[in-house]
Amino acid sequence: MNDKWFSFQKPLDGFLAIPEEEACGYEEARAVVVPFGLEASVSYGGGTAKGPAAIIKASHQVELFDEEFWCEPVRDFGVVTLVEKPIAGKIETALSELERITGKLLDDGKFPLILGGEHSITAGSIRPFAARYPDLTILHFDAHADLRDGYDGEHFSHAAAMRRCMDHKNISLVSCGIRNISAGEIPFLEENGKRIKIFWAKDRREWDMDNILERLRGKPVYVSFDLDGFDASLMPATGTPEPGGLMWDDAVRILDAASRVSRFVGADINELAPVKQMHYCDFLAAKLAYKILSYAFRKK
Numbered sequence: 001m002n003d004k005w006f007s008f009q010k011p012l013d014g015f016l017a018i019p020e021e022e023a024c025g026y027e028e029a030r031a032v033v034v035p036f037g038l039e040a041s042v043s044y045g046g047g048t049a050k051g052p053a054a055i056i057k058a059s060h061q062v063e064l065f066d067e068e069f070w071c072e073p074v075r076d077f078g079v080v081t082l083v084e085k086p087i088a089g090k091i092e093t094a095l096s097e098l099e100r101i102t103g104k105l106l107d108d109g110k111f112p113l114i115l116g117g118e119h120s121i122t123a124g125s126i127r128p129f130a131a132r133y134p135d136l137t138i139l140h141f142d143a144h145a146d147l148r149d150g151y152d153g154e155h156f157s158h159a160a161a162m163r164r165c166m167d168h169k170n171i172s173l174v175s176c177g178i179r180n181i182s183a184g185e186i187p188f189l190e191e192n193g194k195r196i197k198i199f200w201a202k203d204r205r206e207w208d209m210d211n212i213l214e215r216l217r218g219k220p221v222y223v224s225f226d227l228d229g230f231d232a233s234l235m236p237a238t239g240t241p242e243p244g245g246l247m248w249d250d251a252v253r254i255l256d257a258a259s260r261v262s263r264f265v266g267a268d269i270n271e272l273a274p275v276k277q278m279h280y281c282d283f284l285a286a287k288l289a290y291k292i293l294s295y296a297f298r299k300k
Helices: 048-059 091-107 121-132 158-165 183-191 202-208 209-213 248-261 277-296
Strands: 031-036 079-081 111-116 135-141 170-177 196-200 222-228 263-270
Touching: 031 048, 031 277, 048 111, 048 158, 048 263, 048 277, 091 111, 091 121, 111 121, 111 277, 121 135, 121 158, 121 222, 121 263, 135 158, 135 248, 158 170, 158 222, 170 202, 170 248, 196 202, 222 248, 222 277, 248 277, 263 277
Parallel strands: 031 079, 031 111, 111 263, 135 170, 135 222, 170 196, 222 263
Antiparallel strands: none
């Protein structure tokens, strides 16, 4: 494949550290991990450029056997990992490059899992999905609504990640764990109530799973997981750690239920800003990535 981005890490160096003799190649793999450490518009804590490498390194410690599935799910789908390349300086150029990579993977019948980097990556990765699926739904985990129409002069800011996705009129949005929204985002939210549903973190003890699933049922679903959707006690290694967030079981319960009624077609995990001596955050992100892939390829 004559493309600078389409070179692959050795299986033992890539996601989940699959032994060489047990690994598959690109043709056989159903999932492809795309490390894309874009860091161009962070507005508080930095470090997201190092997120993908930290997640992949931590994944080497993730147990392949999952007691929920009573097997090693990766054996069913197979995964390869792209070599991370330098990212273009301008955010628009970087997003166009990510769009091209993701589009190629979809054309080849692969499940792209993009590891960020800041949340602005979703504005680029979502474009080929929006073109391919007329009824696409984004299942969004986050502390922030991300519905600003740009921030600090940047149209593609991480704070506008979902707003840029909603520029595609065929996309609907289900957001879980939100506990921050600006006054300026409210008019857009209210005007688009048919396309956007927010499940506020403050109400999570009263969430009715059926209300979440009704907007996902039978749909192609793209999962976008900003790690600050987790409570700050669980995920301090992110640019804006927020109290009052989701715990592991909250997130997994939603992902599990959603994967039973919809079809996961792609995903991203973003906003890990690794902190020395807090490798448990890297590990959480890596285990989350494996869970998402396992749910995506679960036998219905």
